[in-house]
Amino acid sequence: MPVSRPITIVTHPLYLAHDTGGGEHPEAPNRLTALLAKLQASPLKDRLTIIEPRKAERCWLTTFHAEHYLFRLEECALSGKTHIDHPDNQLCFESYEAALLSAGAGLTGIDLLEGEENLVFCAVRPPGHHAESNLALGFCFLNNCVVAARYWQQQYGRKRILILDFDAHHGNGIQSAFEEDPDVFYLSLHEHPTFSFPGSGYAEEAGTGPGRGATLNIPLPPGADDQLVLNAFARRVEPALAAFAPERIIVAAGFDGHRDDDMSGLAYSTELYGRLGEHLAGWAKKFCQGKLLSILEGGYHLESLADSTATYLTALSNHSIEEEPCSSPST
Ligand SMILES: [Zn+2]
Structure with missing residues (x-):
């Protein structure tokens, strides 16, 4: 009987203080409230440990972000400005600290993964994958996945990092950080991108x-469903992974491709996120001793965000990393 693996959730109450203006803004505190409530009410709850992250130190932020941008972001938040770079990127006094x-959260998660833990999910906001070195974009201020990858390399000497991004939108900031780097896939x-923000992520890139x-980059047409994604995994993703052979995997886990989420035209089911979890757990077992860091990105329909995250984490947790017993010779 397979043993369900424990999961560490890294999250912090201050994430709820990042106020995006209320009203109609989709990147709102109730995203995390709904997600965490769902996990606590699900059969997963007995497998969860919830811990608080530390603040990312400046030396890790500047592995990607420009000093002048960090000062500008802090000044915007503390001086009472309501947005930075574009009205999409709403902020408040607490937003810089958040x-x-x-x-x-990624750094705290990596410290755990380099110890005994092997499944960490960072339930964070603001999200990160659109943030550029000197620009806030698409509700993102600091690029959480980029900073985590640099930390894993420089603090722990894990050289070859895969960042798999299944958010409905292209992670332009992650791509621009690593497009000249052969060690981060x-x-x-x-x-x-013809139909979707931010307009990058063509297959030619x-x-x-x-x-x-x-x-x-694997761009999908509007209306793309589970089967298109699973086909792409089998035909494109598996061979690319086998060739790259990552030492560690970071997942930019966005759930806005769900069919109920109107931030994209994709039509994924809740169950798809379970299938993605099975694939990722299998690759983590094959390449990384089962260790996997997932960092929340998008997902704006509260119920589908919460259900999809629970389905994803359940699949990760249920995937055994024990070696299969040798089958006895047939007679
Ligand atoms: Zn997104």
Whole structure:
């Protein structure tokens, strides 16, 4: 009988203080409230440990972000401005500290994964994958996945990192951080940029210079369903992973491709996120001793966000990383 694996959730009450103006803004505190309530009410609850992150130290933030941008972001928040760079990126007095804690969740999670833990999910906001080195974009201020990858490399010497991004939108900030880097493989499935924010992530964008081939964009047409994604996993993702052989995997876990989420035209079911969890747990077992870091990105329909996250984590938890017993010789 397989034993369900424990999961550590890294989250912080201050994430709820990041106020995006109330009203109609989709990146709202109730996203995390709904997600955490669902996990606590699900059969997963007995397998969860919830811990608080530390703030990301400046030396890790500046592995990607420009100093002048960090000062500008802090000043915008503390001086009472309501947005930075674009009205989409609403902030408040607490937003800079919340962003530091959001970037810090990945670092705290990595410390745990380099110890005894092997499944960590960072339930954070603000999200990160659109943030550029000197620009806030798409509700993102600090690029949580980029900072985590740099930390894993530089603090723990894990050289070859895969970042798999299944958010409905292309993670332009992750791509721009690593497009010349052959050691970080950025793999994104997203709605085709012709139809979707932020307008990058064409299949032709495959990395540059020494990083050529270490970026794989798989744009999907509006209406893309589970089968298209699973086919892409079998035909494109599996071979790319086998060739790259990552030492560690980070998942940019966005749930806005769900058919009920109107932030994209994709039509994923809740069950798809369970299938993605099974694949990821299998790859983590094969390449990374079962260790996997997932960081929340998008997902704006509260019920489907909560259900999809629970389905994803249940699949990760149920996937055994024990070696299969040798079958006895047939007679
Ligand atoms: Zn998204």
